Amino acid sequence: MFEMIILGIIQGITEFLPVSSSAHLVIGEKIMGLEIPGLYFEVILHLASLFALIVYFNSEVSDLLKKSIKYMYTKSTIYEQTFRFFKFLLYATIVTGVIGVCLESILDDQIKDLTVTGAALLITGILLIYIENSKKAHFIFLNHDSDLTFKNCLVIGAFQGLSIIPGLSRSGMTVIGGLLQGYSKSITLKISFLLAFPVIIGSFIYKLPELILTTNSSINLSWNQIIISFITCFLASLVGIKGLIGIVKNNKLTIFAVYVIVLGIMILIVS
Numbered sequence: 001m002f003e004m005i006i007l008g009i010i011q012g013i014t015e016f017l018p019v020s021s022s023a024h025l026v027i028g029e030k031i032m033g034l035e036i037p038g039l040y041f042e043v044i045l046h047l048a049s050l051f052a053l054i055v056y057f058n059s060e061v062s063d064l065l066k067k068s069i070k071y072m073y074t075k076s077t078i079y080e081q082t083f084r085f086f087k088f089l090l091y092a093t094i095v096t097g098v099i100g101v102c103l104e105s106i107l108d109d110q111i112k113d114l115t116v117t118g119a120a121l122l123i124t125g126i127l128l129i130y131i132e133n134s135k136k137a138h139f140i141f142l143n144h145d146s147d148l149t150f151k152n153c154l155v156i157g158a159f160q161g162l163s164i165i166p167g168l169s170r171s172g173m174t175v176i177g178g179l180l181q182g183y184s185k186s187i188t189l190k191i192s193f194l195l196a197f198p199v200i201i202g203s204f205i206y207k208l209p210e211l212i213l214t215t216n217s218s219i220n221l222s223w224n225q226i227i228i229s230f231i232t233c234f235l236a237s238l239v240g241i242k243g244l245i246g247i248v249k250n251n252k253l254t255i256f257a258v259y260v261i262v263l264g265i266m267i268l269i270v271s
Contacts, residue, residue, distance in 0.1 A: 004041075004229045011045040012052070012236025016196075016244045018128060018172030018256050019263075023117050026166045027267070041229065043204060048230045050200045052237030057193055064194070088148045089191070092157035093198040099161025101206075112166060114271035120167025121264030128172060128257035131179045152181045160195060167264065170199065171244055175253075185248050193241070 010028055014021035054061070068086040071079035103111075110116055159177030163170035171192055178188030247253060 004225050005232050007041075008045060008048070008229045008232030009236045012049060012233040012238075013240040013243070014169075015049045015237055016171050016193075016240035018124065018169045018175060018244065018247070018253065019260050020121065020124060020163070020167050020169040020172070022163075022166035023121055023169075023263075026112050026114070026117050027263075043207065044226055044230055045233045046200050046203060048233035049237045050197070052234050052241060053193065053196055053200075056238060056241050060190070060194070061197065084148050088153050089194055089198070091150070091153045092160065092191075092195060093202065095154055095157025096161040096195070096199060097202055097206075099158055100164040103161070103164045107165070111164070114267050116165065117167040118264045118267030118271060120165050121260045121267065122167075124167060124169050124172050125257040125259075125261035125264065127176050128253045128260070131176050132251060132253040132257070134179070152183075155181055156191060156195070160199065167260075169260075170196070172256075175244075175248060189245055189248055192244075 007025070007028060010024045011021055014024045064082060064086055067079040067082035070076065071083035107116070156174060156177040159173040160170060162168050163173045174192040174195055175188055178191050179185070183191065247256065
């Protein structure tokens with residue numbers, strides 16, 4: 001049970017902080033000796049993180065969907081910019097999915113190799129330091145049609161797709177991609193969190209065939225373990241969400257950059 005709680009905390013907090021949740025789960029599994037009890041457990045943790053997003057961003061998601069649907073029916077210019085943002089998120093998600101699936105098939109078993117994880121953490125840290133100290137102005141607030149170009153969508157989607165590699169943080173990569181395009185910090189955070197919804201749901205759908213083929217006998221989880229893991233990860237995810245917002249707005253990315261660089265070096269030494 002203690003193992004479930006630790007894994008739930010690791011997944012929840014690191015899912016949204018720019019330190020890579022997949023890397024920390026790999027570390028927990030291979031270095032700390034924690035055993036991740038199968039695909040069902042991974043899905044439970046991701047659904048807990050998704051539920052935390054729904055609770056925290058309920059009004060934003062509801063507003064985005066309602067206005068987008070209204071635009072599709074009425075074509076009113078009042079809702080046009082919201083609908084353009086919806087399409088932006090949709091296309092970025094498609095780009096993410098294509099890159100993620102391709103990378104997973106190319107890297108195969110190497111995707112969880114500690115050397116790959118260590119190197120990816122170093123890259124995350126270097127990029128975080130670069131973007132924190134970049135002189136690039138962040139002036140895009142989604143007020144104009146030109147603020148939502150296919151190029152911007154392609155870059156952010158590609159950055160997020162790379163996060164299939166443990167060590168390349170999904171939240172970190174989307175924040176880096178957004179800031180590199182000149183988006184304001186508030187808009188970059190909005191894009192990062194809203195993109196997490198389709199990514200988590202898409203990941204669940206992608207793994208659904210494997211889940212269906214999983215036999216009941218191979219699921220070694222009691223209802224108590226499932227509930228405790230879910231609640232732990234949900235609460236930790238809320239902490240992670242608030243943490244990322246504070247980190248980006250208060251220019252604290254360098255602190256996490258140093259952490260992931262040190263962690264990456266340590267992993268490369270022991271691997």
